[in-house]
Amino acid sequence: MNASSLIKPMLLHTYTMIDRGEGVFLYDEDGKQYLDASSGAITANIGHGVDEIKQAILKQLDKVAFVYRSQFTNEPAEQLANKIDEMTSQGLKYSFFVNSGSEATETALKIAVQYWQEMGEPRKTRIISRWMSYHGITLGALSMSGHPARRDRFVSLLESFPSISPPYCYRCPFNKSYPSCNLMCAEELQSMIRKIGKENIAAFICEPVIGAAGGAIPSPEGYLQRIKQICEQNDILFISDEVMTGIGRTGAMLACEHGDIEPDIVALGKGMSGGYTPIAATLVSEKVMEPIRKGSGSIMSGHTFSANPLSCATAFAVISYIEKNNIVQHVEQKGIMLQMELAKLQKKFSFIGDVRGKGLLLGLEFVQNRMTKQPFDRDLELCNTIIQMAHNNGLLLYPAQAGIDGMIGDALLIAPPLTITFSEIHELIGRLDKTMQACNEYLHEKGVLGGLE
Numbered sequence: 001m002n003a004s005s006l007i008k009p010m011l012l013h014t015y016t017m018i019d020r021g022e023g024v025f026l027y028d029e030d031g032k033q034y035l036d037a038s039s040g041a042i043t044a045n046i047g048h049g050v051d052e053i054k055q056a057i058l059k060q061l062d063k064v065a066f067v068y069r070s071q072f073t074n075e076p077a078e079q080l081a082n083k084i085d086e087m088t089s090q091g092l093k094y095s096f097f098v099n100s101g102s103e104a105t106e107t108a109l110k111i112a113v114q115y116w117q118e119m120g121e122p123r124k125t126r127i128i129s130r131w132m133s134y135h136g137i138t139l140g141a142l143s144m145s146g147h148p149a150r151r152d153r154f155v156s157l158l159e160s161f162p163s164i165s166p167p168y169c170y171r172c173p174f175n176k177s178y179p180s181c182n183l184m185c186a187e188e189l190q191s192m193i194r195k196i197g198k199e200n201i202a203a204f205i206c207e208p209v210i211g212a213a214g215g216a217i218p219s220p221e222g223y224l225q226r227i228k229q230i231c232e233q234n235d236i237l238f239i240s241d242e243v244m245t246g247i248g249r250t251g252a253m254l255a256c257e258h259g260d261i262e263p264d265i266v267a268l269g270k271g272m273s274g275g276y277t278p279i280a281a282t283l284v285s286e287k288v289m290e291p292i293r294k295g296s297g298s299i300m301s302g303h304t305f306s307a308n309p310l311s312c313a314t315a316f317a318v319i320s321y322i323e324k325n326n327i328v329q330h331v332e333q334k335g336i337m338l339q340m341e342l343a344k345l346q347k348k349f350s351f352i353g354d355v356r357g358k359g360l361l362l363g364l365e366f367v368q369n370r371m372t373k374q375p376f377d378r379d380l381e382l383c384n385t386i387i388q389m390a391h392n393n394g395l396l397l398y399p400a401q402a403g404i405d406g407m408i409g410d411a412l413l414i415a416p417p418l419t420i421t422f423s424e425i426h427e428l429i430g431r432l433d434k435t436m437q438a439c440n441e442y443l444h445e446k447g448v449l450g451g452l453e
């Protein structure tokens, strides 16, 4: 009988107990070392066990751990909001602090709806999102998410938000190739708006690089610009979900900066605190704040722990650490090197169909046949099998959905802490190579592969 009272993700699975973390490595209670190639859930962006963060937490604990946001403001929350304003060049002046990425996207939804109410357009309530997207597990966030596995049990409770196709060039939903496709996937937004009526639509939300729902699918050049243009032409707010991509993950503070896009609202989470505390944020532009300030004067949302001083001091220390050590400036170069090494593995192992991503948010998609891009049979549970093999080899990877409609395919995210060194990247690749070798043997044993390329 299992003596644990803790509800873990898989109730029948035995989980390894982690004892401590240091840099890109975690150590279990038996002393086994794991290279954290996924930063946990793409979260531990500055690595584990950074002493400066510990000191900042202790310093704040000596002052005050909690005050309630409707009674007081506090220095760490003010500092954090100012720091985020300073570090994001996208005119996103205001921060609303919450506790998770799901709350950040759901707050974004609520702010978008409230904005139009304050503008005298209360009918504008619908949110358009994309299939193959993940915006969170709470019901509002899940309603916006095109992630079949996570929606399945709750579909009857979800709002049926309209969704358009993702810019999934490896398996183009329109059977076209970039750039001759003329970004049909972006144009689909225009036709969706026509069908629903812009007078009913509050916002469009997307991830600039699709994470868990697609295996690091980047936006093709010109895509985000066209999306933003369509939003502007139709009076629809543009929400960028940067919970996974934000705070440097793709080589810019916000992934939207790559396309020089100014979102109206941004959701942040994960790397914003590097995992040192649960905190997330909804960033709001002046354009959106102004009518709310002049109207009701209050954003109708909030949580008990919103803007609590301990979490804010922690996130402030993490973001200051990123800034002080010029961490974002090195992400592009590290990402290019890692992607080149992954491309070498792709040449070696025929079942790696695609290598993609941006900065240090990279993905591998696996296929049974590289020519036809046929995915593996679901019964093989390839993704989980590879993750277990990697675990045995002291390497941590993150599962992702892939395949047509994000339903029948296997992908993995490779997203180490942004602080990873070049020699640690070699170590990561060494452990991944060994894992792919084991996977190759497994697939041969199962008789589903022709041979090594």
Ligand SMILES: Cc1ncc(COP(=O)(O)O)c(C=O)c1O
Binding pocket: 041, 100, 101, 102, 103, 105, 134, 135, 136, 137, 207, 211, 212, 241, 242, 243, 244, 269, 270
């Ligand atoms: C893009 C994106 N948005 C939102 C979320 C939800 O964040 P959380 O799990 O912190 O609620 C996630 C989590 O993976 C995510 O990747």
